[in-house]
Amino acid sequence: MRRSLIGRTWPNAIAAVLFVFFLFPVYWMVATSFKRDKDIVSRDPVFLPLDGTWAHFDRAVHVPHFWTYVTNSLVVTAGAVLGSLVIATLAAFAVARMRFRGRRGFVLVVMAAQMAPWEVMIIAAYLIVRDNDLLNSLVPLTAFYLMMVLPFTIWTLRGFIAAVPKELEESAMVDGCTRTQAFAKVIFPLLAPGLMSTSLFGFITAWNEFPLVNILSKKESAQTLPLWLSSFQTNAGTDWGATMAASTLFALPILILFVFLQRKAVGGLTDGAVKG
Amino acid sequence: MRTQSPEPGESAVAPADDVATPRAQRTPEKSGRPAGGPSLASRFTPYLLLLPAVAATVALLGWPLLKTVLLSFQNLNKRQLIQHLTEWNGLDNYTEQLTDSEFWTITLRTVVFTAVNVALIMVLGSLIGLLLDRLGRWMRLALSVSLLLAWAMPVVAATTVYTWLFDQHYGVVNWFLDKLGWHSMADFSWTSGEYSTFFVIILLIVWQSIPFVAFNVYAGLTTIPRELYEAARMDGAGSFRIFGSVIFPIMKPFFLATTFLEVIWVFKAFTQVYLINKGGPDGLTRTLPVHAFLEGFGAQRFGVGSAIAVLTILMLGALMAYYFRIILKQEDEL
Numbered sequence: 343m344r345r346s347l348i349g350r351t352w353p354n355a356i357a358a359v360l361f362v363f364f365l366f367p368v369y370w371m372v373a374t375s376f377k378r379d380k381d382i383v384s385r386d387p388v389f390l391p392l393d394g395t396w397a398h399f400d401r402a403v404h405v406p407h408f409w410t411y412v413t414n415s416l417v418v419t420a421g422a423v424l425g426s427l428v429i430a431t432l433a434a435f436a437v438a439r440m441r442f443r444g445r446r447g448f449v450l451v452v453m454a455a456q457m458a459p460w461e462v463m464i465i466a467a468y469l470i471v472r473d474n475d476l477l478n479s480l481v482p483l484t485a486f487y488l489m490m491v492l493p494f495t496i497w498t499l500r501g502f503i504a505a506v507p508k509e510l511e512e513s514a515m516v517d518g519c520t521r522t523q524a525f526a527k528v529i530f531p532l533l534a535p536g537l538m539s540t541s542l543f544g545f546i547t548a549w550n551e552f553p554l555v556n557i558l559s560k561k562e563s564a565q566t567l568p569l570w571l572s573s574f575q576t577n578a579g580t581d582w583g584a585t586m587a588a589s590t591l592f593a594l595p596i597l598i599l600f601v602f603l604q605r606k607a608v609g610g611l612t613d614g615a616v617k618g
Numbered sequence: 619m620r621t622q623s624p625e626p627g628e629s630a631v632a633p634a635d636d637v638a639t640p641r642a643q644r645t646p647e648k649s650g651r652p653a654g655g656p657s658l659a660s661r662f663t664p665y666l667l668l669l670p671a672v673a674a675t676v677a678l679l680g681w682p683l684l685k686t687v688l689l690s691f692q693n694l695n696k697r698q699l700i701q702h703l704t705e706w707n708g709l710d711n712y713t714e715q716l717t718d719s720e721f722w723t724i725t726l727r728t729v730v731f732t733a734v735n736v737a738l739i740m741v742l743g744s745l746i747g748l749l750l751d752r753l754g755r756w757m758r759l760a761l762s763v764s765l766l767l768a769w770a771m772p773v774v775a776a777t778t779v780y781t782w783l784f785d786q787h788y789g790v791v792n793w794f795l796d797k798l799g800w801h802s803m804a805d806f807s808w809t810s811g812e813y814s815t816f817f818v819i820i821l822l823i824v825w826q827s828i829p830f831v832a833f834n835v836y837a838g839l840t841t842i843p844r845e846l847y848e849a850a851r852m853d854g855a856g857s858f859r860i861f862g863s864v865i866f867p868i869m870k871p872f873f874l875a876t877t878f879l880e881v882i883w884v885f886k887a888f889t890q891v892y893l894i895n896k897g898g899p900d901g902l903t904r905t906l907p908v909h910a911f912l913e914g915f916g917a918q919r920f921g922v923g924s925a926i927a928v929l930t931i932l933m934l935g936a937l938m939a940y941y942f943r944i945i946l947k948q949e950d951e952l
Contacts, residue, residue, distance in 0.1 A: 353752045357761050360746060364764035364825065366772060370790060371779045387790045433671035436664040448668060453942070455679055457879075459934050461888035461907040462927035465914040466685035473702075489678035496671060550772045552889045557915065568774040582782055589775040600770035601763075 368597075371399030375399065382583050398587035405573055407562040415549060415566040418480055421546035422487035426495045427537060429488075434499035435525065439508075456493040460486075461553060462514035468557050478561040486554055491544035498543075503529060542603055546596055567592050620734070686931070689924035696918040711925035720901075721909075721926070725933075728885065728905040731816065735884045740877055743828045743889040747835025762833075769829035777893040780822045784808040809895040812902035819894050819903065823887060831876060838869045847893050871948050878941040882934060 374382060376394035381387075402408075404416060458468075471482045506529050514524040552568045559565045573586050574581040692698075693707040715721045746765070750758055771779070784791050786807045795803035808814045842865065850860045866873070888907045891897065897904040897912055904912065910930060914923020 353749055354754070354757050357749060357757045359754055360749075361761050361764045364761075364768040364829070367779050367783060367825070368764075370769045370783060371775070374782065383788055385788075385793070387788075387793050429670040429674055432667040436667035440664040440667075442661075442664040445664070448672075450776060450942070451675065452633060454938060457882050457934070457938055458679055458683075459886050459907070459927075459931050461886045462680045462910045462930045463686050463925050464911060465920050465927060466682040466689060468915075469689065469920070470682060484677055491673055492671065492674060498869075521730055547771065550774060552774050552893070553911070568772075571774055571778055580781075582785070582788070585778060586782060589891070591780050592773050593770075593775040596772055597770050600766060 361561040368593075371586050371589050371593070374582060375590045377583065379583060379610045398583035399591070401581070401584045402591060403575070403586040405570065407565075408570065410562060411565055411570040413566060413568050414480060418484050418487060418566060419545055419548040421480075421484040422491060422548045423541050425484070426492045426544055427540065430492055430495035430499050430540070433496050434503055435529075437496070437605075438500045438503040452493045452496050454490075456497065458490075458493075460490060464553055464557055467554060471558055480561055480564055482558060483551075483555055483564070483566070487544075487548040487551060491540070491547050492553070494543055495540045498540045499536050500535065502533050506532050538603065542599055545599070549596065623697055639666055683931075686924050686927050687919055690928045692921045692924075693898050694919075694921040696926075699918070699920060702755070707921070711922050712929075714922065715925055715929065721929075724904050724906060724909050731820075732881055732884045735820055735827075736877060736880045738820070738824045739827045739831055739884075741875070742824065743831025744835050744873075746828060746832040747839065748865075750832060751838040751839045765829035765832060768825055769833075773826070773889050774893070776822060777890050780818060781894060784818050810899055812899065815895045815899070815903045819890055822890050822894070823884060827880065827883075831880075834872065834876065837871070838872055839865065842868055874944055874948070875941075878937070878944070882937055882941070885934060886930075906933075935942065 373389070373391055375398050376396075377391040377499060378390055378393065378395050378397075381391060425556050433448075436442070437449060465483075467486060471477055471479075474482075476482045511521075511524045514528050515521065550568065551566075555566050555569060559569070571585065571592060574585040574588065659918065690711055691706055691708060693705040693710065697703070698705055746761075750761060753761065768776075783789055786792070786805060789808075791808075792803050792806055795806075806814075808818050825938050846864050847860060855863065886907055887905070888911070891903060891905050891908050892911065895903055897908045901912075907930060910923050910926040912923075913926055914920050917923075
């Protein structure tokens with residue numbers, strides 16, 4: 343089909359504008375984090391920080407307790423993701439492969455839990471945690487994050503398990519495997535992409551979570567990286583260089599994971615109809 | 619650039635497609651069931667496997683939910699909180715809210731806020747999805763990468779970046795508007811007015827949400843056979859007609875499901891609204907989740923905050939019930 347010159351040009355022109363629109367904030371974050379202070383606090387923005395500096399990164403990672411934030415974020419994230427993977431694999435297997443009373447009900451609960459309004463349950467969560475003397479502890483954070491990612495994990499793994507032909511399992515069982523062995527040897531290896539996409543989603547959720555940690559952890563010893571981002575705002579104003587350096591460091595793991603895993607992971611994310 | 623997982627059976631119209639799968643599952647299960655009655659042990663196996671998930675859900679989701687409801691019937695302020703007092707006050711918190719004009723203003727504002735966001739996300743996201751389908755390879759790759767980066771930005775980081783972009787004195791947006799000749803914008807404080815604050819919040823949410831819709835629409839389009847377009851074009855259909863008569867009907871389940879999901883997600887949006895301006899100026903950008911938080915923790919009226927939370931949950935529940943009904947109906951139609 344022939345199109346006129348204009349017909350061929352306008353999609354590219356619009357795409358170029360959109361490219362700038364979607365990329366610019368990310369670019370500006372990275373660019374600012376390398377600029378010298380005089381270029382940040384200047385009436386005319388500097389678009390290419392050619393005489394860049396690492397000073398802001400240096401300042402951002404030398405904030406008191408920086409490594410506590412990093413460790414906490416990693417511990418909480420790993421705990422929530424691994425915990426939900428184990429619990430979800432069991433449940434997903436039951437839902438995908440077995441027939442029992444109440445299965446439909448369980449599936450509905452999982453779907454509803456996926457949309458749970460955590461944002462407004464903070465007050466209750468705070469009181470529950472306080473009444474159990476667990477404020478400023480990583481335990482409740484890990485537990486709540488586990489719950490935030492659990493429904494999605496069950497949902498995604500269920501799909502992946504259902505996609506494995508039942509015959510594969512049956513032939514393994516004919517060859518003398520028990521059902522558990524058949525699962526471990528046949529299904530589990532095929533679950534790798536599913537485990538990967540759910541882990542990525544869980545990672546983003548726990549890495550990102552702000553409202554709960556903001557309320558449950560008033561001491562640095564139990565705070566995570568989202569709170570570190572706000573530590574450069576002082577009464578004297580915001581240290582934008584350090585804030586942007588911190589944002590860059592904070593976003594980097596997820597940006598990298600996304601770009602590398604997007605083929606496998608993004609499909610999994612959309613399949614579960616949940617975003618991070 | 620492929621953005622969809624190549625997994626079999628997981629198509630682009632994922633949300634609707636996915637929930638329809640329980641139906642498809644029934645067949646293999648039936649055939650896979652051993653002949654004769656299942657033994658007692660194997661009858662309990664599924665429940666045993668579900669036990670951890672159910673226990674976690676009851677303890678970590680059910681409990682906070684129940685607690686929210688219980689708190690909403692209590693007079694729980696700073697004093698009661700510190701002294702661990704439980705003072706029931708019946709429906710007082712609810713009558714206070716439901717007769718308060720501010721609550722209704724905020725509810726209306728939340729609804730309008732949600733509608734504006736979702737309309738923009740769905741319309742622009744679909745258009746960009748259609749555009750991706752028309753672009754050449756390299757332009758598509760470039761646009762996909764920028765969409766991917768916007769999507770992958772952690773919400774807290776993205777919100778921080780937007781406050782920097784819209785900074786009053788050194789923000790690049792004000793500089794740009796000034797350069798365009800709009801000199802009064804040179805030192806404009808975006809967070810000093812209701813609409814300008816909402817403008818920043820909406821831009822942020824739309825910027826981050828469009829990629830999800832765009833990628834899905836694009837992936838959905840790649841599953842539609844080209845012959846259908848060609849046939850429609852032969853019959854003299856223009857672009858709008860093709861969208862209305864070919865693309866939309868095929869992808870209707872996806873559009874419905876995504877619209878509802880976006881409604882639910884935007885309605886609950888907390889981090890962006892709260893971090894941009896803490897619901898200010900003068901509480902003019904409070905939405906329901908932010909209102910519940912500020913009344914609860916800000917004003918230290920935890921009972922009142924919980925009542926607002928319960929009312930918000932009820933509204934979300936109604937939306938979800940409607941969404942589930944549509945999903946189930948779709949399943950019956952398929």
